[in-house]
């Protein structure tokens with residue numbers, strides 16, 4: 336049985352306000368080709384199919400077109416999809432009745448019986464060998480919200496321990512169904528301990544509400560492969576080859592400029608996991624940083640002037656990050672950059688301005704007690720922020736403008 340693991344598609348995501356439909360289309364077209372050429376039996380998608388809980392019609396269309404083409408090109412293909420924290424669990428699985436007669440399984444909601452026990456039957460999906468007998472079982476566990484996982488008494492880590500409990504209960508449940516020689520794999524959309532994050536994962540961590548991580552021991556060692564989603568950087572976890580994040584297929588930030596996105600292909604023969612292979616995803620839209628290092632404005636404008644002139648359609652054009660070194664605020668900067676880029680074959684995504692190292696504040700604002708904070712005037716706060724950002728005192732004209740705004744705000748209150 337040959338499987339392909341991917342996650343974190345984030346269909347509908349904007350890259351610095353640019354629509355990415357074309358890029359997602361390129362990825363899904365490519366994926367249909369790989370499912371065919373690699374003769375994949377099972378496709379695993381570990382959450383965050385969509386970027387928003389209420390995806391646009393265009394996003395939904397892209398997703399269903401993919402399901403249709405993938406199963407047409409590869410008629411024996413089974414697909415298992417779970418919801419991530421970005422997806423609406425209920426909405427993602429709403430076409431379930433329609434898909435029941437197919438080999439497509441979408442699991443969003445963790446259902447419970449009246450006595451509060453999780454319905455593990457729904458989370459256990461039989462995977463068939465060449466559409467024949469059951470070769471393995473898949474624990475299709477979506478992103479778990481507070482109401483989904485059990486309360487572990489006296490736990491100092493209610494989330495991590497609750498999630499671990501779900502995985503161990505699901506494994507015990509599947510053992511009752513599993514025949515000798517059948518393997519078990521699991522899906523998960525969570526933050527695993529020791530996962531290496533990059534700045535692109537910061538928003539994900541915020542969504543998870545803190546730093547609570549699930550230990551790799553949550554996954555029973557007899558589980559043949561754990562297909563994880565949520566962290567956008569591909570990696571194995573806890574030194575275990577078969578506990579992995581596939582990473583997102585599209586870059587989510589400029590920090591991934593040299594990073595190659597991928598899907599994971601592997602085989603499961605009975606209970607034995609083997610032949611793991613990383614398949615790189617072709618880059619549809621390049622990321623560009625000009626200049627390569629933060630530079631002074633005249634140098635920046637010269638470098639931008641050297642960029643090639645537009646040709647072809649805009650959805651193919653590279654995303655550009657402009658890197659500027661400045662001494663203080665440069666109010667006309669964006670306009671000058673936009674002017675220099677007129678007609679150029681790039682899409683301006685981000686202007687990254689670096690200032691001299693911030694001066695040390697008399698006291699760290701984080702150390703302020705709340706009663707001290709309430710004693711500060713708006714102008715005090717403004718002056719501190721200015722000093723932290725631009726390493727100097729706010730100029731007189733800025734203070735005057737700030738006071739005008741503050742006065743206006745006072746009046747409207």
Ligand SMILES: [Mn+2]
Pocket residue numbers: 383419420421524539564565566
């Ligand atoms: Mn996520």
